[in-house]
Amino acid sequence: MGLLVWSGVEAVPPLVSGLFVSAAVDQGFLAGRPGVGVAWLGGFGAAMGVRAYAARAGFPYLAGVVEPLRDALVERVVRGALARPAADPAAVARLTEQVESARQLTATLLRTLRGVGVTLVAALVGLALLAPVVLPLVLVPLLAAGLLFVRLLRPMAAGRQAVVLAEERLAAEAGRALRGLRDVQATGSGEAVARALTGAARESAAASRALGRASALRALVVALGGRLPVLAVLAAAPWLLARDALTAGELLGVATYLLQQLDPAVRTLAGTVGGWLLNLAVVLDRLAAATAGTDTPAGTGSAPPGVPPGVPPGVPPGVPPGVPPGVPPGVPLGEVRLTGLRYAHAPGATPVLDGVDAVFRPGEHVAVVGPSGVGKSTLAGLLAGLATPTAGAVLVGGGMRGVVLLPQEAYVFPGSVWENLTWLAPGASEPEVAEAVGRLGADGVVARLGGLAGPLRDPGELSAGERQLLALVRTYLAASPVVVLDEATCHLEPAAEERVERAFAERPGTLVVVAHRISSALRADRVLLLDGGHGVLARHGDLQVLSPFYRELVGHWLGSTTGPGAAGGTGLAS
Incomplete structure (x- = not known):
């Protein structure tokens, strides 16, 4: 209402401008009365001053419209x-x-x-x-x-x-x-x-x-x-x-x-x-x-099940003990099926994935490789249900809550070491946790923090590799038939990464690794090569025969590990 009032005041000068000029000429200057003409023009000038004040006075009401938007x-x-x-x-x-x-x-x-x-x-x-x-x-x-x-x-x-x-x-x-x-x-x-x-x-x-x-x-x-x-x-x-x-x-x-x-x-x-x-x-x-499809009423969409008190929302998803219900009909537990999978980041955008078909068998170890920007992390998000395909489908035996995804940036929260490690497996026993810590090579960092009961007051004091090790142990303990590691070992040394991947491969369930080193692809049962929106799934040796691009990729990777200055580098950036 205030905006309308001041807008009306602003309308006065434009409204009277021609009328005042006409009166100044006809009734003043042409009639031989210059004082009257000047008075009319002075009135017009005063009206312009009023307009400037009205424009300034209307700003708070304008802000009342813009800021809520x-x-x-x-x-x-x-x-x-x-x-x-x-x-x-x-x-x-x-x-x-x-x-x-x-x-x-x-x-x-x-x-x-x-x-x-x-x-x-x-x-x-x-x-x-x-x-x-x-x-x-x-x-x-x-x-x-x-x-x-x-x-x-x-x-x-x-x-x-x-x-x-x-x-x-x-x-x-x-x-x-x-x-x-x-x-x-x-x-x-x-x-x-x-x-x-x-x-x-x-x-x-x-x-x-x-x-x-x-x-x-x-x-x-x-x-x-x-x-x-x-x-x-x-x-x-x-x-x-x-x-x-x-x-x-x-x-x-x-x-x-x-x-x-x-x-x-x-x-x-x-x-x-x-x-x-x-x-x-x-x-x-x-x-x-x-932001289509993100309208969530206030008070909904809270932290995922099993998140300890005080843990902020938006952390990597977890699953409670036991295999969640909802296995798609005809899909065995732990099996992952990609059918005509297509995904674009926005309507009209070029699809990152365009018609990917693949089946990961229960208990299989699959490595996902390809150049940067080809859609490897996007596929990981689709597998975990964090994104919805533009077309096609992702079917997981065990349902999307049967997938645990560990991204590159590991999440560790203030609390005890035990609380961090058992977040996804609150019913785990101390021997089970200790065994997982030893198998994944995290015993050093756990001992430095004071053991399983030790306090973890500031996660920022840990290195990126230490945070990844703790998150890997947490993921290993989760009762999930499918584990997706999206460059979750990128801050570890090659030997530590191999130890982690072998431990996960021996763990019951299906393992999908977004690889950033060629060694990850060599250890996998099969390799999914993403290129140009499409995917080819085969054993490493077969893929070298089927795909010249993969053969060239492997050649460059292996060359980068044996060339000058290649120590410690097994060379595949994500």
Whole structure:
């Protein structure tokens, strides 16, 4: 209500501008009364001062509209990130940037549209009061400009969205290339990466050119709505003055409305507002697409079952003791079936996985390999139920709660060592926990912390490798028929990693390892090679025969472990 009141006050100066100028000329200067003319112009100046004060007074009410929108968008993005713990942090950062962009664009649009709308309406009302005879000369081209502007919005919005998508693809390609420089060097795929980056850059440039061509037509809107009424009135002025349809003062008043109110308003609408409105529409569309399906009522979506008191939400999922119910019909316990699996990070985006078919047999040890950005971690999230396939299906014998996923960044919480190790197996006995600690080589870190009952007050005091060892023991103890290790040993030395993987392979259940060293692939029963959105599952030796790309990949990996400076490096970045 306050915003409407102050908007009404802002409408006074545009409304009276032409009337005051007309009175100053006709009743003052042309009548030989310059003091009266100056008084009318002084009144117009005072009205402009009132308008400036009203614009300032309306800002708090404008904030009351914009800030709740920003808060709602932030809440939606945060809930979406918590609902998908495996989400790319860079993507979440981009979403938060887009939220701030939406806030700023909304505030700017509301502030500008309010001023422009008030000016347009006031100018037209003033024209009707001062010289209704010129209204047809103004309204006809103004309506034509409005229709043209509306027609241009759709192609300009599509062009703007194409630019944003192309820029996001270019940023994603560049990010993958930078993160996977070791892969690029190891596999000798520099030329392929360069071609992909060049293609993305050309696509971005083409989208920008197409948007520029569509946006150039906005100049026609300005010509129709802002300039043509002025030309029409000037062309008709001699005829109107000769027939006393207008006085000299009224003609100057009409010119004031057209040149100081109407033309700037049309320019702002067609140029600045048109651009901001398109940007806001694209940003909101991207936010809606990226956070689709994340609307969770407050108070739901709390921490997963079995999380100790005080453990924050959003940590890696766990399972309670015993095998959860819900085994899909016809799928044996521990078996994993991928059927036509397709996944894209957003609608319209290029699928990361596109038609992957594979079956992991119960008790099998499978290594997932491929270049950086090919979708290995995405597949791990799909296996654990952290993401929903765009198409196809993931069927797990034991249900999604029968899968325990351990990501690269191991989660350790303040408490005792025992509480951390038995989080997913609260019923485990001390001999069982001690045996798991010894089998995985975590006895050193456990002893340093004071044994199983020792306190763990600050997880930040542990190294990344120590945190991974504790999380690996916790995962080993979990009663889950399927374990997915998503580079969960990347901070361990090769010998420690081999000990861990062999222990998990001997553990009952199916093991899926997202490999970052070739040794992981050599130890696996079978290897799933991801490349170009597709997957090939076979034994290591068979895969070398079936896939030239895998053969080349292995050759580069092995070469990187025997070349100069290769000590300790078994060389596959994720």
